[in-house]
Amino acid sequence: MHESTRGESPAPEDSGTNTSSNPSLESVLNARLSRRSILKGSFGFASTAFFGPGLTACASRGDALQTNTAPGAARSLKLNFDAVAKSLADAVSVPAGHTAAVLYRLGDPIATGVAQYRNDGTESGASFAQRAGDHHDGMHFFGLGSDGKHSTSASDRGLLVMNHESITPSYLHAGGQTIAGHARTVADEVVKEMNAHGISVIEVVRNGGSFSYKTDSPFNRRITAFTEMALSGPAAKTPMMITAYSRDGSKTRGTVNNCANGHTPWGTYLACEENWAGYFRRIAARDDANRSARERTAFARYGVAGNGNHLWATATAASADDTSFSRWNAMKLGSSTDGSDDFRNAANTYGWIVEIDPFHAASTPRKRTAMGRFAHENAAFLPPVAGRPLVCYMGDDSRGEYLYKYVSSAAWDPADANKGLAGGDKYLDDGRLYVARFHADGTGSWVELGFGRNGLTSSNTTYAFADQADVLINTRLAADAVGATKLDRPEWVAVNPANGEAYLTLTNNSHRVLANPSPGRPAVDSASPRFYNDPKGAAATAQKGNPNGHIIRWKDASAEATAFRWDVFLFGARSTADAARVNLSKLTADNDFSSPDGLRFSNHTGLLWIQTDDSACTDVTNCMMLAAVPGKLGDGGKRTINNVDGATTGAVDTYVGAAPGDTRLRRFLVGPKECEITGVAETPDGKALFVNIQHPGEDTRPTLGNPASFGSHWPDGGDARPRSATIVITRNDGGTVGGTLA
Ligand code: FEO
Ligand code: CA
Ligand code: CA
Ligand code: CA
16 A cells, blocks of 8 residues: 555555654664754756656667676666656556557456456445455466476466455445444445455466457456464464364454465465554444453554454444454454454454465465464565475564565475475464564674564563464564564565666655654664655655665575574665765666555566555656666675764665666656555466556545536546556567566
8 A cells, every 4th residue: 555545445554553662773883873953955847758658668768788797786687678668647558569458357257257347336235245355455477287286387277366455435336435423334335345345366368469368268267355274374273363263273363454375385375464454443432441461462563453444343243143343343242251253353354465376266275374474565585496495584564564484394395396384284384473673783693583482482572472373373472572673664575587686665654764763663773774856846845764765685694594694685765866965876867766565576577576665756657567687795895874863964885786777777657646566476478467546546435426526537438436456567579578688
């Protein structure tokens, strides 16, 4: 989500629940504060030409490509397109010589006999169990061999699996949401909203160079907020997981707010539960009195307090024993001592990584508790090495949250490459979880979150841990206790397949401060070194802190290593921003960006795709996707950033990657109005790129009878309501998309 509130849903990452006082070592050591006079930076923004509407290719700069001689360039990789200009058009812009085609939109049917979507909100809630969900997000293409099994080389046929993170309810119903007396009075609307969340599995096929999806494939599947899920790993079947739905704590229903994703070496998909906390109704003023101090601490740390997104818990089910809606009520209502007669523990069954086997449509997804519970953005594995443990990195997207690493106990066996959910049972249910500390000298350390280690015992002062299940269910509290480094909203991690270096988008943090840190407002430090303004337009109030975000990278010495080195690959900025303090990566009009979020390496070319979810630079451009030649950790050098905030200054030492210039970083795509670009997948041959356009038109609250009031009409055009959708991008010459290996 954007930093701003989106639609009718709150954006929980805005509120930030990390008020822990664990010391940020770097901030103590590095923010050398002094008082001095105000310095003004030079701000402003060069306007650029905008392209017209439609999905056709847009020409841009016609310079000949230069030979890439940058240090550390990955494998003679060259970007093979001309940069796309920033745009405010209600259209998708791609480079000249490329075609972008719409593949799969909100409401599109995934089974035979399901009517085409009318896009007027009149479909039933139940029909959405066989339609595309809303807010397309993280995505992966699983090649499908002729034997019906996963093939990492098949490009003409595959299963496209994607998350549907959230909804834009204004457009989902004929007249918007029906709410009376602070309650949902039309149950079918809630059914539709719950079904519009979750995951899609669709079979896609290539014919004559273009892709379509099959409505009659037996692989097609929707996983929704109704789908039964098994709880797996150390926290499963423990007392904190007991609900009226599962008295032994072995299962739960559904998944929501599946943001980004991962895919495993054994051919399964990982859907990550991000801003799940807001879906639960827990009126703290009423419930807190019935809860222990430990429970209150845990609820506060995860933000489980409020009316519940979309008031789902208030809808009335068809019968008294149907708890489809009431299970969103996480208050203690029953008289049992163990929670088996209500849903007081239901929130503990959310916040996990969900493993899905897309090749078996009847399989039950499994929530992998060994990987920790937080606002999971995505999950990215290091390339597996036979005989060695598997390593998976994960970000917790909220202000001031942390970066995590999971290391499997089992060593990788290449014979497991098509193992399905049994692979997850082997590699994801038993392992060690670590959290990152970034140090001021360019090194870092991973601290294990294991019960009995590093102070994670019943003697911990903030929260007395009972056992390892408790540590995992309250991962954030454990990470606080070991002094993890607060980061600027950790979003996607991507691992460079060429060298195992990992990249993490730190999208932005409007609460980063230069001086006088306080709970929820950490001071600048080496890993988050900038404090600056981003003026939106001439008259608008400047956003302070780190409004444009950055991309940090690190490399572990080995899979099990607890030490790493890091630097900052790129700093988001306007190209016109102060080069000494803000535009540290020397971005130009062809590659400047803000609020990086989606991040993925091409396995084919090794280039890095960067997607934005920006609300800072929306005065000059819609959200975008860029392609980067990744470079190498340490290809830049140490820099001192002389931050300024009014009369206060603060110098911070950091490590800045080599400036990419126009040859190593180019804008590839700009989306339609008020969208986010998120989720990218490629065919193994690198010739087709799937990209998700999330929630076009979401910022503008529409009057449904007046199409002129809609924030976007993409992709259908005319007076249509906007729809999230997957597009497929190909080169007209049939070549690899984004880059070419010399
Ligand atoms: Fe759903 Fe952190 O983005
Ligand atoms: Ca979003
Ligand atoms: Ca985001
Ligand atoms: Ca995201």
